[in-house]
Amino acid sequence: MILVTGGGGYIGAVTVRHLLRAGFRVRVVDKFLFGTDVLRDVFNQIEIVRSDIRKLDQSAFEGITAVLHLAGLSNDPTAEFNPTANREINAGGTEYVARLAKQSGVRRFIFASSCAIYDRGLSGNPDLLSEEAPVSPKAAYALSKLEAEEALLRLADERFQPIILRQGTVYGWSPRMRYDLVVNTFVKTAHQRGSLILFCRGEMWRPLVDVNDTARCYLTCLEADLNKVGGQIFNVSFRNYRIRDLAHEVKDALAGFVDVDIEFDDTPQTVRDYRVSTEKTERVLGFHPKVTIAEAVHDIASRIQRGINADFDNPKYYNIRWMELLHAAEEIVRNTGSIF
Numbered sequence: 001m002i003l004v005t006g007g008g009g010y011i012g013a014v015t016v017r018h019l020l021r022a023g024f025r026v027r028v029v030d031k032f033l034f035g036t037d038v039l040r041d042v043f044n045q046i047e048i049v050r051s052d053i054r055k056l057d058q059s060a061f062e063g064i065t066a067v068l069h070l071a072g073l074s075n076d077p078t079a080e081f082n083p084t085a086n087r088e089i090n091a092g093g094t095e096y097v098a099r100l101a102k103q104s105g106v107r108r109f110i111f112a113s114s115c116a117i118y119d120r121g122l123s124g125n126p127d128l129l130s131e132e133a134p135v136s137p138k139a140a141y142a143l144s145k146l147e148a149e150e151a152l153l154r155l156a157d158e159r160f161q162p163i164i165l166r167q168g169t170v171y172g173w174s175p176r177m178r179y180d181l182v183v184n185t186f187v188k189t190a191h192q193r194g195s196l197i198l199f200c201r202g203e204m205w206r207p208l209v210d211v212n213d214t215a216r217c218y219l220t221c222l223e224a225d226l227n228k229v230g231g232q233i234f235n236v237s238f239r240n241y242r243i244r245d246l247a248h249e250v251k252d253a254l255a256g257f258v259d260v261d262i263e264f265d266d267t268p269q270t271v272r273d274y275r276v277s278t279e280k281t282e283r284v285l286g287f288h289p290k291v292t293i294a295e296a297v298h299d300i301a302s303r304i305q306r307g308i309n310a311d312f313d314n315p316k317y318y319n320i321r322w323m324e325l326l327h328a329a330e331e332i333v334r335n336t337g338s339i340f
């Protein structure tokens, strides 16, 4: 049985379904910050442990053969919202889950890290970075992911073999939809206002990968020879895109759905800028992503046309808005007591 932490999230909700289709039994550990509805249609096929990863009980590992660790705060704004909690969850929580896994005899531990670790600020034409490239992230999110990676590598030995995936920014439709990821944001903004907005003239580069490909990468890791891939880091990306070029690709893909203009917003912004090499991932892990931007954009756009996730103002689609809302509500309920 596979333990998936964060199985109620954007990538997790897609991954759980891929695992079930591939014949795996699945136990999901999640705090369900975005609710449990996203897994409703597979409830009777999975086990659910509602828990904060920082307080997870060792019993969650009974019968587990591999861990997919996705739970955590998953972008810059939510990390900056509470950097201390972010570090406790993303770095401390990862180490805690890994220690429990190791104590329970689980060797295979797949970690959803991030290419954000490579960020060095806007340079306009960044080098193609391999997993060996020196990194010194400054932002809270990237730093917490790096600390988590380092903790996993310290724990690595014969009995514990982490596989660290530095994922590019993910795109595509998920039952737990996010519109705060660049491609998905473009599709949403195109429908909402008929335009795509580019900050910093869209000069920055990003590695990008589809959500179904990301799930397939986890399956590859579950089946890979641990002697070859254990204790190693892999970049996961379909292609590196300059955001300006990405905008044109999304605009073209949306032809037939909506007419789109491209607008520039010169308000100063902190943006990430990096390009990664996937040579090692293809050669050693044997993983090749295949879902194009156009395919993912068509999929999201055709769902929007059918009214699926077309309520763009719903704060649930934007992690920072949702977190701010939950935080404000928590404070009110704490002071007033139960509403009824």
Ligand SMILES: NC(=O)c1ccc[n+]([C@@H]2O[C@H](COP(=O)([O-])OP(=O)(O)OC[C@H]3O[C@@H](n4cnc5c(N)ncnc54)[C@H](O)[C@@H]3O)[C@@H](O)[C@H]2O)c1
Binding pocket: 005, 006, 007, 008, 009, 010, 011, 012, 029, 030, 031, 032, 033, 034, 051, 052, 053, 054, 069, 070, 071, 072, 073, 074, 075, 089, 093, 112, 113, 114, 115, 166, 167, 168, 169, 170, 171, 176, 178, 181, 319
């Ligand atoms: N989405 C991307 O573009 C991307 C890119 C690189 C890496 N990642 C990493 O992949 C993982 C999944 O990302 P996502 O986009 O699915 O994020 P998400 O925010 O949609 O999902 C995160 C899940 O973790 C759960 N969670 C958060 N804190 C928790 C805690 N303390 N205990 C238990 N559960 C908790 C949430 O309830 C949620 O279901 C994250 O670790 C993220 O950092 C994501």
